[in-house]
Amino acid sequence: MSNDIRIKKGLDIKLIGQAEETTEEAVPSNIYAIKLSDFHSITPKMLLKVDDKVKAGQAIFFNKSNEDMLFVSPVSGIITEIERGARRKILTIKIQADKEQVYANQSAFNLESASEESIKKHLLSAGCWPFIKQRPYDIIANPENKPKAIFISGYASAPLAANYDYVLAGKEKELQAAVTALSKLTDGKVHVSVSKKSTASPLANLNDVTVHRVSGPHPSGNVSTLIAKVDPINKGEIVWTLNPQDLVIIGELLLTGKFNAERIVALAGSSVKAPKYYKTKVGAEVSTFLYDAGVKDNNIRVINGNVLTGSKITPDGYLGYYENTVTAIPEGNDYEFFGWNKPVLNKVSTSRALTFSWLFPNKKYDLNTNTNGEHRAFVVTGNYEEVFPLDIYPLQLLKASMVKDLDQMEQLGMYEVAPEDFALTEFVCVSKQPHQQIIREGLDLMYKEIG
């Protein structure tokens, strides 16, 4: 069964540096790191200490508020460092990898006869639970809940994002096992979206799921768009969301018992000499493939994820837990003479105020990280709505979030959104307000106050 979802509002930002669809094996990383900032709202409790030996798939720490939720090591090796920040908060756990990888002992899982409880237990203990996120609040799912439905977006519409059709090719078996398991965790359905243009999506022919074909500009591939069109979240309801590449890890665990953190990552961006795909592992040093493809300049921004929602890392940083894209673009830390009034040909704009990107809808741009202006109060109205397909008033929700008006946030649809939904409104914001941060803080506040 296939249903069509078409959105009109949105914006495709076309950038130089699309990853070429060839995959290279990245040099094995010496150090792997787990960054706690990837697991929003989780307080870790360590199970192992520095100098302890760890196997791939062996638990390193657990969630303080739920002892069953284990977080495992992507590789086998020795824990070399636990980096702590203010008030001894754990920031990063670094593991020096063994030459020969050893996997923690897990047996294959019998899906046929598995109950809901046993699947949950298995995913929790094997370290696959953190791949499941929940809405509202966009945090790791609480295993005590039963979601009304599970949503997976198989279409990455963000600029320069890895193409799921390519990175998931040949993984049908694993994907099938994962969605079959997930379908037992919900009373509703597992909804999967694939691009309408896609001809070879490995997600399109799975059983136990409802497939939706989406078309339109970004954010058509955002999971919020899928949720809003299929089964919007109401107050008191919970849905879960997953990324397709994590389904592969879950699927492999269920089929073979092995926690295999391997992932095909797109290295993209205009600062990369030869953008292409690399096979590596979660937590690997980005430098293991960044310099293999080559960078054009030293003054670059390396991003864990895509340019709209990723996080900034240094070139010696590590691949994020949820990411399958690494982007490098030029830093824009330079002044521009009369940048505010001269005609602009080399930047993207949704207006036509002497900005000419509307003349060249198919031109690819080399954008840098300059904000092109200073932070200001909200002034312009109506331009967020042009790129925001949800039935939500983005400006009003942002303002409610800024003034911490919980009632208003709830009424205006805060339960339905994640920070990534505000990436485009942030991009087009003339006042250069930090939309995603505002929404993240708003969600955190609601989680704390309402839970």
Add this chain to the structure above:
Amino acid sequence: MGLKNNLHQLKEKYKGTKMAPAFNAIHTFLYTPNETTHSGGHIRMADDLKRTMNTVIMAMVPCLIFGMFNAGYQHFNALGTPVDFLSMDAFLIGLKKILPLVIISYGVGLAVEFIFAMIKGHEVEEGYLVSGMLIPLIVPVDIPLWMLAVAVIFGVVIGKEVFGGTGMNILNPALTVRAFLFFAYPTWMSGDKVWVHGAVERANQMAAGQDVDAISGETILGSLAQNNAPGYDVADMFFGFIPGSVGETSTLLILLGGLFLIFTKIGSWRIMLSATLGALVMGLIFNGVVNAGWITESSKFYGLMSTEFWHHLIIGGFAFGVVFMATDPVTASQTNKGKWIYGFLIGFISILIRVFNPAYPEGVMLAILLMNVFAPTIDHYVLQGNIKRRMKRLKLKTA
């Protein structure tokens, strides 16, 4: 580049001091800052607030230049020694009268902005760039400069800064300035002299006993409000060869400016269109009243009520107000649906005030200020619609 580096050094030097906002305001005017994204998305659109404001100013420049020619043209016409509209004589009179207005408006207004930015330690925001241009265009040509300066201070402080500056104000600052002038100096502003350069002076000479002819500086609305025929044809009104505030007379140039704003997506076409519709509807209603014979020619409302409904669009400040003032995004309705209602009511009420308030026949100013006050209410009800839809979805689920 030397200048770039020197300015960068100075910026570092002033960082954290009281001087920083003032310096940065000038610095960012020359150079877009070297600021990079630090949270959320890593790229940003090309436009900033300066570009947005600058686009509006560009749309107004033709009106300003036309206003200079027209000021001189009306002056010589009234003196009984007409000159060509596009003559140097006309332009120089206009330049002499209007350039000081622009300088006072920007000078005083920006000074207030800078002082507030330095006291409160925030950056100088660009809102005043547009207000500063609007103000000289919506005042009479013969306004004394001290009066303008007082009004600008009032408008910026009370109209904007007390609410927290750009983006926070309830009322359009430029209109606040004009409203202040009208209510603080009514004898000066509502008279029939101030609209044409020289008329006031001449009246003073007469009062002093000199033997000269009076010259009239009356606007079309002023004449109509007194049931006099204005004596201008439609083409004059549309092209703008009529007395009035500096920039409001040429409907043609305002229309072009409006189309430019719509094309650049800076101005809201929803507000402009709905306000025009609102004015036409009200005009038709009044025409209907006249046609039905419910009102006699002796009525004091007859002159304006019987004005053909679409003439309202090209006389007075209606077009200018709708294109450049009603569309101010901060004080207008902020939802797309709300903009339709907001715009329509501005048009509707403008003509209503025009007809029923002969003391201030310029209704658009008061209509916009009134709707500025009601814009948050309109938005509130639009939002309630969204909230109700969400609640209904929930009820359907649980039912």
